[in-house]
Amino acid sequence: MTGTFTRFSPELGLVDYFNLLYSVVPAETDELVKETYRLRYQVYCIENEFEPPESSHQMETDEFDDNSVHSIIKYNKSGQSLGSVRMILPNQDDYTRSFPIQKICGHSIFTDRKLFSIYKPIEISRFCLSKELRSKAKPCKHSCIKLASSSAPFSSSLLNQCGPILGLIRGLIQMSSENHVTHWFAIMEPSLIRLLAKLSIYFKPTGSLINYHGMRQPCYIELSELLRRVYSEQPLVWEVLTNKGQFDVNLTNCDERFSGYNLNKISRY
Template sequence: MTESLAEIYKKYFEIYPQVDEAPEQLAEVYRLRFQVYCVENPFEDSSHHPDGLEKDPFDDCSIHSLLVHRQTSLTAGTVRLVLPSEDNPALALPINQLCREPLLNDLNLLPRSTLAEVSRFAVSKNFRRRLGEASSPSGVSTEWHEAQAREQGRKIPHLCLGLIQALVGNSYKYGVTHWSAVMEPALLRMLKRVGIHFINSGPLIEYHGWRQPCYAELAPMLSQVKLERPDVWELITDDGRYGQ
């Protein structure tokens, strides 16, 4: 019997959707972010993080996820979901510090109390180098798209999908219905290729390179994934555990 995409992925990676109460794993999150955002790509000033842990004020209201390579136990990737403030739903998300698009304040489109932000999407350079993707913090580059054009598929599904699974699971756990994000265009193209569609919420902005402000409504997004790529849907919903 042919293995499913989800089965193949689980052979290679362990997904830890929430490590906030696990100090050692949470420190791994911050260490990887320092490596990716301060060393490999000097987007953040390393002198502001002398302990080698990249943090910011939004971490206190975020759910942090970790991806670990099973065979080596090495940290492969991380992402956080910045939740709306329970005490102050009007508190701005990171995207509001970068964008002033009116759409972001349309409460009918993006209900503030259930809107969270996908942020600090990072993949270890050790894995990105192996896959020819070392030029991008998210592990998705022009080289990745060119490889996809040459091949019908890849034996190992892209690392990012495990982080998406963590985001989906945490969203259902915490009642999040919509995501906002500021993403690399290459990452958005990769996600679209596997059926995960975000909607642009404004023009490209210059922020550590060109980035696309965007959003997604979770339920219809997952329905579209199931229609276009049921194998990917099975993986990111943990075999249908989320998104019913």
């Protein structure tokens, strides 16, 4: 889609501008998967030094990649990849050894037998955006960008700031739709949790902060609940995340039976 920034219609909405600025690409080929590894190397080994930069191929990988799916966010004007996200699927042989979070957090929700037997949780992992690559992607400065709703809590500058993050969340929703996922686990920086909350994406903190590449908060969310909340509070954001409902698979308006498993009843530490 390189070179599509020629004309804008004032009738376009947030999702249309997002789709002009960015593309969310499932990593469905070996080369695209390797690209996610290179992006992770850039973010985790070079920019933040979370992992040692030992790979001669400049790719960051681990033992969970064999049971994962990945997505990439690209900036359309240049075709530059800005970041990627990994979704780790449950281990079919031993659900208690599915995710990295199970190794570092002892909260019962992350190994709950009933949850794994009835539903399909995953862990969000390697949620990364490169500062260096984003700085090379020139932000859109078109003054003609006006959102359809004057009350929308977004400006073109905010779209440039939050667009890549929304893109990675869209990638997770698309991968969840394709893999019949119901719940997300994650261990996140508190600042990212707060930023997502401003977009009506509310993760539920679970247990205490953990020192894991800095202080991180274990958390979870039921996907249908996430989508219903965003749809209710910020429908423009819901359109971006689901591409106007394309990846929703009726989760926003699902009935109460889908939410019958009360995670709040799970015992604490």
